[in-house]
Amino acid sequence: MSPVKGAGAAGGSKPPPLQPIDRETLWDRAYAALREALLTGRYEPGHRILLRDVAAELGISLTPVRDAVNHLVAERILRRGTGGQGGGAVVPEVDGGQLRQLLIMRAELEGRAAYEAAAHATADDIAILRGLLADMKRLIDVEGHQGYLDVHRRFHFHIYALSGMDIIEDAIETLWLRCGPVLNLVLPEYVPYLKQMDYHAEAVEALARNDADGTARAIRCDILEAGRYIQALLQRGQA
Numbered sequence: 001m002s003p004v005k006g007a008g009a010a011g012g013s014k015p016p017p018l019q020p021i022d023r024e025t026l027w028d029r030a031y032a033a034l035r036e037a038l039l040t041g042r043y044e045p046g047h048r049i050l051l052r053d054v055a056a057e058l059g060i061s062l063t064p065v066r067d068a069v070n071h072l073v074a075e076r077i078l079r080r081g082t083g084g085q086g087g088g089a090v091v092p093e094v095d096g097g098q099l100r101q102l103l104i105m106r107a108e109l110e111g112r113a114a115y116e117a118a119a120h121a122t123a124d125d126i127a128i129l130r131g132l133l134a135d136m137k138r139l140i141d142v143e144g145h146q147g148y149l150d151v152h153r154r155f156h157f158h159i160y161a162l163s164g165m166d167i168i169e170d171a172i173e174t175l176w177l178r179c180g181p182v183l184n185l186v187l188p189e190y191v192p193y194l195k196q197m198d199y200h201a202e203a204v205e206a207l208a209r210n211d212a213d214g215t216a217r218a219i220r221c222d223i224l225e226a227g228r229y230i231q232a233l234l235q236r237g238q239a
Contacts, residue, residue: 027067040149048088049089051065078090079091100227107220110172111223114203114216125158149187159207190233199221203218203222
């Protein structure tokens with residue numbers, strides 16, 4: 001006897017539901033990985049990012065990597081490499097004038113975010129920031145300063161997240177994407193200065209007092225004074 005069409009659906013049990021599809025695409029993952037690398041200063045200015053190398057490191061095909069790189073080029077975070085889309089991208093050089101503009105914008109936006117954060121910082125937040133501060137002081141003496149820039153970023157962005165100003169936080173991150181490679185380039189010579197300044201600790205103590213003006217002032221001083229020192233290093237290197 002031939003099977004009756006639909007008999008299984010009508011008389012049998014309901015088939016198991018389909019598994020939800022992960023909404024995070026490979027493009028998203030490649031884009032996030034490249035942004036993280038730039039934020040933590042993995043690439044120096046002038047570094048050439050090859051699609052095949054990134055794809056191999058991430059264990060994915062070239063297409064999502066190409067899409068992620070194209071997006072970063074459109075955002076002016078990366079510069080198109082030679083050979084069109086197949087040539088990957090290059091981390092842009094930043095001259096003194098461009099760095100000055102980036103630092104002015106950072107000081108204004110990050111100072112404001114820090115000001116707003118002071119009203120929302122809890123005892124748990126202060127404990128987290130003090131832990132990150134201790135990690136920064138430890139990592140600055142590690143050979144090659146491995147991990148320092150990552151913890152440094154987490155410290156700053158924990159403060160900015162407390163502001164509740166997500167649009168400003170997104171703008172700050174874009175500025176950091178352009179500054180990260182420069183920090184990587186000058187970090188070895190910058191270390192002695194980092195050990196002298198303690199604006200990070202001042203910011204934490206101001207937050208603990210819910211002192212908005214003090215928190216904003218510490219963050220602005222951290223950015224502007226460090227920026228002046230970094231600009232001097234870059235000028236000596238160009239000379």
